[in-house]
Amino acid sequence: MSKLLDTLRQIVGAPNVLTEGDLSAYEQDWRRRSHGKALAVVRPASTAEVAAVVKACAETATSLIPQGGNTGLSVGSTPDTSGTQVVLSLQRMQAVRSIDRDNLTLTVEAGCILQNVQQAAANAGLLFPLSLAAEGSCTIGGNLGTNAGGTQVVRYGNSRELCLGLEVVTPQGEIWDGLKGLRKDNTGYDLRDLFIGSEGTLGVITAATLKLFPQPAARLTAWAAVPSMEAAVRLLGLSHQQLGAGLTGFEVMGQFALSLVVRHMPQLRVPFADLAEAPYCVLLENSDSESEEHARGRFEALLEMAFEDGCVLDAVVAESIAQAKGLWHVRESIPLAQAEEGLNIKHDISVAASRIPAFVDYADALLQAEIPGVRLVNFGHLGDGNLHYNVQAPAEGDPKAFLREQEARVNDLVYEAVAKFGGSFSAEHGVGALKVDKLQQYQSPVALGMMRAIKQALDPLGIMNPGCVLPRQEAV
Amino acid sequence: MSKLLDTLRQIVGAPNVLTEGDLSAYEQDWRRRSHGKALAVVRPASTAEVAAVVKACAETATSLIPQGGNTGLSVGSTPDTSGTQVVLSLQRMQAVRSIDRDNLTLTVEAGCILQNVQQAAANAGLLFPLSLAAEGSCTIGGNLGTNAGGTQVVRYGNSRELCLGLEVVTPQGEIWDGLKGLRKDNTGYDLRDLFIGSEGTLGVITAATLKLFPQPAARLTAWAAVPSMEAAVRLLGLSHQQLGAGLTGFEVMGQFALSLVVRHMPQLRVPFADLAEAPYCVLLENSDSESEEHARGRFEALLEMAFEDGCVLDAVVAESIAQAKGLWHVRESIPLAQAEEGLNIKHDISVAASRIPAFVDYADALLQAEIPGVRLVNFGHLGDGNLHYNVQAPAEGDPKAFLREQEARVNDLVYEAVAKFGGSFSAEHGVGALKVDKLQQYQSPVALGMMRAIKQALDPLGIMNPGCVLPRQEAV
Numbered sequence: 001m002s003k004l005l006d007t008l009r010q011i012v013g014a015p016n017v018l019t020e021g022d023l024s025a026y027e028q029d030w031r032r033r034s035h036g037k038a039l040a041v042v043r044p045a046s047t048a049e050v051a052a053v054v055k056a057c058a059e060t061a062t063s064l065i066p067q068g069g070n071t072g073l074s075v076g077s078t079p080d081t082s083g084t085q086v087v088l089s090l091q092r093m094q095a096v097r098s099i100d101r102d103n104l105t106l107t108v109e110a111g112c113i114l115q116n117v118q119q120a121a122a123n124a125g126l127l128f129p130l131s132l133a134a135e136g137s138c139t140i141g142g143n144l145g146t147n148a149g150g151t152q153v154v155r156y157g158n159s160r161e162l163c164l165g166l167e168v169v170t171p172q173g174e175i176w177d178g179l180k181g182l183r184k185d186n187t188g189y190d191l192r193d194l195f196i197g198s199e200g201t202l203g204v205i206t207a208a209t210l211k212l213f214p215q216p217a218a219r220l221t222a223w224a225a226v227p228s229m230e231a232a233v234r235l236l237g238l239s240h241q242q243l244g245a246g247l248t249g250f251e252v253m254g255q256f257a258l259s260l261v262v263r264h265m266p267q268l269r270v271p272f273a274d275l276a277e278a279p280y281c282v283l284l285e286n287s288d289s290e291s292e293e294h295a296r297g298r299f300e301a302l303l304e305m306a307f308e309d310g311c312v313l314d315a316v317v318a319e320s321i322a323q324a325k326g327l328w329h330v331r332e333s334i335p336l337a338q339a340e341e342g343l344n345i346k347h348d349i350s351v352a353a354s355r356i357p358a359f360v361d362y363a364d365a366l367l368q369a370e371i372p373g374v375r376l377v378n379f380g381h382l383g384d385g386n387l388h389y390n391v392q393a394p395a396e397g398d399p400k401a402f403l404r405e406q407e408a409r410v411n412d413l414v415y416e417a418v419a420k421f422g423g424s425f426s427a428e429h430g431v432g433a434l435k436v437d438k439l440q441q442y443q444s445p446v447a448l449g450m451m452r453a454i455k456q457a458l459d460p461l462g463i464m465n466p467g468c469v470l471p472r473q474e475a476v
Numbered sequence: 477m478s479k480l481l482d483t484l485r486q487i488v489g490a491p492n493v494l495t496e497g498d499l500s501a502y503e504q505d506w507r508r509r510s511h512g513k514a515l516a517v518v519r520p521a522s523t524a525e526v527a528a529v530v531k532a533c534a535e536t537a538t539s540l541i542p543q544g545g546n547t548g549l550s551v552g553s554t555p556d557t558s559g560t561q562v563v564l565s566l567q568r569m570q571a572v573r574s575i576d577r578d579n580l581t582l583t584v585e586a587g588c589i590l591q592n593v594q595q596a597a598a599n600a601g602l603l604f605p606l607s608l609a610a611e612g613s614c615t616i617g618g619n620l621g622t623n624a625g626g627t628q629v630v631r632y633g634n635s636r637e638l639c640l641g642l643e644v645v646t647p648q649g650e651i652w653d654g655l656k657g658l659r660k661d662n663t664g665y666d667l668r669d670l671f672i673g674s675e676g677t678l679g680v681i682t683a684a685t686l687k688l689f690p691q692p693a694a695r696l697t698a699w700a701a702v703p704s705m706e707a708a709v710r711l712l713g714l715s716h717q718q719l720g721a722g723l724t725g726f727e728v729m730g731q732f733a734l735s736l737v738v739r740h741m742p743q744l745r746v747p748f749a750d751l752a753e754a755p756y757c758v759l760l761e762n763s764d765s766e767s768e769e770h771a772r773g774r775f776e777a778l779l780e781m782a783f784e785d786g787c788v789l790d791a792v793v794a795e796s797i798a799q800a801k802g803l804w805h806v807r808e809s810i811p812l813a814q815a816e817e818g819l820n821i822k823h824d825i826s827v828a829a830s831r832i833p834a835f836v837d838y839a840d841a842l843l844q845a846e847i848p849g850v851r852l853v854n855f856g857h858l859g860d861g862n863l864h865y866n867v868q869a870p871a872e873g874d875p876k877a878f879l880r881e882q883e884a885r886v887n888d889l890v891y892e893a894v895a896k897f898g899g900s901f902s903a904e905h906g907v908g909a910l911k912v913d914k915l916q917q918y919q920s921p922v923a924l925g926m927m928r929a930i931k932q933a934l935d936p937l938g939i940m941n942p943g944c945v946l947p948r949q950e951a952v
Contacts, residue, residue, distance in 0.1 A: 102709055102830035103861070104716065149660050155721075158660060160669075161637060176922040183860040184625050184634060184826045184903035186673055187919055188945060189927045193636075193669035197662055214717045233578055240580065241690045244765030245631075245721030289720030290774065298766065350660045354578035384659040385579070427660035443663055446652040450934060451665045457933035458926060469664055 001039065001084075004060050008042050008086070011052045016043040016092070026067060026087050029075045030134075034433065036079035038065075041087040047167060047175055047206045050088070054204065055173030057086055063463045064088050066200035068111060068142030071134040073348070074432025076146065076199045076468050088204060090141050096120045097207065104212040105164060105181035110141025110205050117210070126212040129156040129248075133332055141205045147197035149428030154383030155248040155287070156213070158428070160196045167207035168195055171459040181209045194454070199430050200465040202458045216287035218295040219248070221324035222303065223271045224315040225278035229357040231311035232282050232382055236353060238309065239284060242302040246295070249285030250383030251331050257379045260337035260392075261330055270330050271316055278313050282382070283331050334379050338392060343399040344377065345391040345410050349418045350427035353385045363389065363417040370413055371406055373397070386427040389414060415442060431469045439469065477515060477560075480536050484518050484562070487528040492519040492568070502543060502563045505551045506610075510909065512555035514541075517563040523643060523651055523682045526564070530680065531649030533562055539939045540564050542676035544587060544618030547610040549824070550908025552622065552675045552944050564680060566617050572596045573683065580688040581640060581657035586617025586681050593686070602688040605632040605724075609808055617681045623673035625904030630859030631724040631763070632689070634904070636672045643683035644671050647935040657685045670930070675906050676941040678934045694768035695724070696775055697761050697800035699747045700782070700791040701754035705833040707787035708756050708858055712829060714785065715760060718778040722771070725761030726859030727807050733855045736813035736868075737806055746806050747792055754789050758858070759807050810855050814868060819875040820853065821867040821886050825894045826903035829861045839865065839893040846889060847882055849873070862903040865890060891918060907945045916947065 009017045018026075018041040026041045028034060039062070044050045057064050063085040067077040079085040093109035094116070100106075101124055108117055114135040121128035130143060132150030142148070143159045144166070156162060165179045168191075178192060195202055226232045232252050239247045255273070258281060262273050272278055286302075288295035299317050306312035318324035338344050351359045360378065367374050373394030380387035391410050393399035415425045419442055431439050440448065448470075455462075455470055466472045485493045494502070494517040502517045504510060515538070520526045533540050539561040543553040555561040569585035570592070576582075577600055584593055590611040597604035606619060608626030618624070619635045620642070632638060641655045644667075654668060671678055702708045708728050715723045734749050734757060748754055762778075764771035775793050782788035794800035814820050827835045836854065843850050849870030856863035867886050869875035891901045895918055907915050916924065924946075931938075931946055942948045 100828060100830050102713055103828040105828070147662050147666075149662075153660065157637075160666070161633075170922065170926070174922045174925075176920060176926070178920070178923065180898055180900065181828045182826045182900050182903070184629065184857075184862045185900040186623050186625075186902050186904055186906045187900055188907060188915055188923065189678075189930055190623075190636070190669045190673050191923055191926055193666045194930075197666050202665075214720060216720065237578055242765065244690060244692065244763075246765065287720075289718065289722065350658045352576060352579040352581070352657045354576050381660070386660045422656055424656065424658050424661040424663055426662050427658070428662055430662045431664060439664055444652060444654070446646065446650045447654065447664065447667055449650075450646070450652070450667055453933040454665055454670075454930060457929040 004056060004062060005040055007056045008040060008053060011056065012042055012044045012049050026070065026089060027078055029078045030071045031073060034075045034078055037081050037083040038079040038087045039084050041089055043089045043092050045092045047169065050169045050204055050206050051173045051175050053088060054169050054171065057463060058171065058173055058461060061461055061463060062086055063466050065465050066090065066145065066204045068139030069113065069134065069137045071138040072142065072146060072432060073429045075434040076430055076432030077142065080467065090139060093206060099124050100181060101126065103181050105209050106212055107179055107207060107209045108140055109207045110139060112140050114138050114140055114143060121212050125215060127215045128210060128212055130159060130162055133335070140208060144196050144205050144208055145198065145200050146430040149381065149384065149386065151249050151251065151381060153381060154250050155245055160193060162211050163192065163196060163208050164211055165209040166192050166195055166205055169204040169206055171203055171461065171464045179207060179209045199432065199468050201455060201469050202464060214289065217290055218288045218292035220286045220292065220295045220299055220317060221327050222284045222299055222315055222317045223327050224282045224284065224303065225272035225275050225313045226280050226282055226311060227277060227313055229280060229360050232280055233353055233357060234309065234311040235282060235306055236382060238306055238311070239302060242305065243286050243298060246286050246288055246298065248287040249283065251283040252379060252382040253281050253331060253334065254376065254378040255279055256375060257334050257377045260341050260377065261333050264337045264340035265333055268330050268333060269326065272314055275314065283327055334377070338377055338390060341392060343393050343403050345403065345407050347389045347414050348427050348429040349389055349414065349423055349425060350384065350386045351418065351421045351423035353382065355421050356382065356385060359417065359421040359423065363414060366413055366417060367391065367410065371410060433468050436467065436469065436471055440471065480532060480538060481516055483532045484516060484529060487532065488518055488520045488525050502546065502565060503554055505554045506547045507549060510551045510554055513557050513559040514555040514563045515560050517565055519565045519568050521568045523645065526645045526680055526682050527649045527651050529564060530645050530647065533939060534647065534649055534937060537937055537939060538562055539942050541941055542566065542621065542680045544615030545589065545610065545613045547614040548618065548622060548908060549905045551910040552906055552908030553618065556943065566615060569682060575600050576657060577602065579657050581685050582688055583655055583683060583685045584616055585683045586615060588616050590614050590616055590619060597688050601691060603691045604686060604688055606635060606638055609811070616684060620672050620681050620684055621674065621676050622906040625857065625860065625862065627725055627727065627857060629857060630726050631721055636669060638687050639668065639672060639684050640687055641685040642668050642671055642681055645680040645682055647679055647937065647940045655683060655685045675908065675944050677931060677945050678940060690765065692763035693766055694764045694771040695761060696768065696771045696793060697759065697803050698775055698779065698791055698793045699803050700758045700760065700779065701748035701751050701789045702756050702758055702787060703753060703789055705756060705836050708758050709829055709833060710785065710787040711758060711782055712858060714782055714787070715778060718781065719762050719774060722762045722764055722774065724763040725759065727759040728856060728858040729757050729807060729810065730852065730854040731755055732851060733810050733853045736817050736853065737809050740813045740816035741809050744806050744809060745802065748790055751790065759803055810853070814853055814866060817868055819869050819879050821879065821883050823865045823890050824903050824905040825865055825890065825899055825901060826860065826862045827894065827897045827899035829858065831897050832858065832861060835893065835897040835899065839890060842889055842893060843867065843886070847886060909944050912943065912945065912947055915945065
């Protein structure tokens with residue numbers, strides 16, 4: 001092992017092979033559920049260095065854990081406790097390699113922080129629409145490795161849909177340059193999408209060519225109180241019809257989730273929080289290529305139609321950017337308000353939008369019947385059928401004991417309900433090490449067989465992020 | 477072999493195992509470049525029958541050639557001349573299984589003709605936007621198998637982007653049900669996109685869940701004369717900026733291509749065909765979620781800006797649906813006008829939009845210098861960087877002799893130029909059997925290595941469409 005460390009020091013320079021001191025930022029996951037121990041944290045500065053590091057590790061059959069901002073929620077980028085795995089941090093690879101305005105593309109290195117990618121696009125007068133809570137610290141490589149979603153998916157798609165090409169270091173330490181910024185390219189199997197969402201188990205994403213969009217002339221935000229989840233889904237349909245591709249955000253929030261924001265962030269103004277006949281509120285965003293006036297007119301026409309239909313009880317359209325940011329801030333404060341309230345069990349599930357109302361009815365009733373005192377914090381990206389259907393410990397009693405005794409059961413109940421409605425137990429957070437058993441349980445055996453075959457074919461030594469996505473296997 | 481035929485007859489019924497009579501519709505490709513001989517053409521009616529057919533073939537290591545409408549342009553769906561391969565026709569699997577308006581999804585079987593898919597969506601008041609010349613006879617399974625593109629990609633993406641889930645029969649005859657209509661689902665490797673574009677070499681697509689969109693309130697078409705390819709690219713940028721997602725079509729046509737339409741289809745009105753200072757015309761489509769009046773206003777504002785900029789010399793906006801159809805008809809008549817003019821060499825290339833002007837300058841000059849009398853029929857989907865950069869035999873001389881002597885050389889010159897500009901030799905038509913050698917020549921060796929490993933992992937017997945995409949290999 002000390003020979004490997006010497007080799008790694010030769011490749012990236014001794015200061016970039018970390019073996020001592022507090023490495024917890026690399027060794028434990030974002031939610032601090034897993035505390036690993038690395039052989040070393042290696043920080044290459046270039047694709048060639050990444051390739052050399054992977055080759056050196058392959059020669060000694062040493063496992064590698066690719067890591068970006070380490071903000072994942074499914075424990076997919078931290079080492080196990082063996083002290084034998086190398087954390088491969090991409091954080092030094094931050095370059096914006098090129099921007100092509102006429103082609104609407106941007107090429108960046110994997111360690112580029114998402115906010116900096118957004119900024120590079122904005123500096124060129126263009127939009128990179130991927131947006132999510134961790135954007136100030138997550139990296140684009142991690143976003144692509146986990147196919148991150150976020151709040152703009154209803155219009156622009158997940159990370160997958162925003163990527164035209166990748167540069168990847170294979171488990172053999174070879175460099176695949178697939179960075180062409182082409183919108184049509186049917187020359188063989190789609191390797192790009194195989195690496196996207198594979199969570200570092202098939203290779204290391206080192207750079208990406210991303211799609212850019214024109215900056216909209218105006219972005220307006222509205223907040224609507226709705227009488228039921230059915231009404232929220234009806235409002236979604238009306239919004240698609242009336243705004244077309246102008247609909248860039250559609251978030252739903254249950255009143256209990258909002259009440260936690262009211263309780264723990266009293267400085268925030270939460271519209272319609274006291275409207276008893278509205279169990280949910282919806283945040284809508286309308287992006288317009290014409291003007292703010294036009295956007296406002298379209299929004300008002302939509303809301304008028306929705307009032308007449310009965311799917312909206314009351315609504316406000318933000319009058320200023322500050323007001324719009326305030327509304328988004330309420331939505332984005334729910335996870336923190338939940339944490340302030342105490343321990344909770346998080347889910348990241350998706351169901352066809354049409355089946356969300358029936359799913360929520362079913363799952364709410366099931367959990368309330370099975371787990372006394374349970375409190376449901378239901379919010380998420382309804383436009384994508386994606387709910388963070390979270391469960392807060394009961395107001396009374398010991399929350400730690402609740403989690404210890406009930407977490408597995410709550411998960412089983414929620415995931416069984418999701419499966420019953422044809423949904424997914426992991427919509428946008430990935431599988432990581434956390435949900436490997438759930439993948440085995442809920443993914444089709446035929447699909448799992450193909451996944452194992454692909455893993456074996458591309459990483460026969462099993463050195464790339466072993467135990468993430470698929471169960472760890474002995475090398476054949 | 478007669479035992480296999482008996483088994484196949486038991487599975488699909490004797491009338492659906494064709495071995496006699498004129499089978500040329502199944503055995504030769506659309507452009508009649510390849511004339512094969514099948515052991516049998518088998519026409520299953522259900523996914524279970526497809527699975528049983530594949531199992532029976534796998535047991536005898538018999539090759540299978542999945543086939544939809546057999547309209548492909550790269551010889552990817554016909555048997556070789558050995559008389560040992562089974563053509564697996566999906567044409568009897570035409571059902572529209574379900575439509576989900578609130579989820580904006582449609583589930584159809586692979587043999588459903590594209591026009592019928594479009595119609596099923598329209599009947600529900602919704603839009604399935606994939607649109608291409610062969611839509612009256614191609615099938616959605618073939619569209620997905622080849623990741624077909626077409627005329628609406630600038631807004632809606634290729635077939636890949638329009639598909640949420642697949643049902644696939646594996647080379648082992650197992651059924652993978654991946655038909656969830658979810659917009660977010662990060663539960664393992666992206667098998668869907670691996671099958672899309674794999675041209676039947678990894679399994680058989682039997683059904684798909686597709687994305688639908690609201691029908692736009694209005695669709696307007698304009699036709700603009702531009703002074704250069706640079707100006708066309710500038711117009712593309714302005715159109716993105718001004719119309720946003722309203723830009724649903726952006727086609728470029730060289731004046732020589734249009735002159736062939738004028739010559740061979742004198743009944744068609746071709747605007748600006750005699751405008752000497754305009755080497756190209758552009759067809760633009762603007763889809764609007766509001767109204768025709770609004771669409772017209774946006775189009776006029778765009779064209780006014782473009783006149784001022786100088787990137788448009790003259791333009792018309794169609795006043796009626798009939799006029800709009802007339803303009804699209806001109807664009808779509810170019811391939812037929814080319815055929816009327818005589819023999820020609822077709823290409824389907826893509827280059828970053830920003831590099832298209834320099835590419836065209838370079839390739840035009842190269843071909844004119846190297847191939848005396850060559851005539852360039854240049855048209856295509858500029859919004860996607862995709863040109864059908866075709867070469868018509870010289871006006872004088874024997875066109876058959878020209879093709880015989882020059883086709884390989886013309887291809888080499890064009891593909892070398894494409895490679896020099898970082899483009900793709902197959903933008904939307906796929907590799908098929910026709911371009912297997914080009915894939916070996918121009919695709920990255922690292923990528924080819926991964927493709928071979930995936931093929932070997934999923935189809936170890938090598939029975940699925942052997943010799944398509946990748947060179948035929950001996951079973952290991």
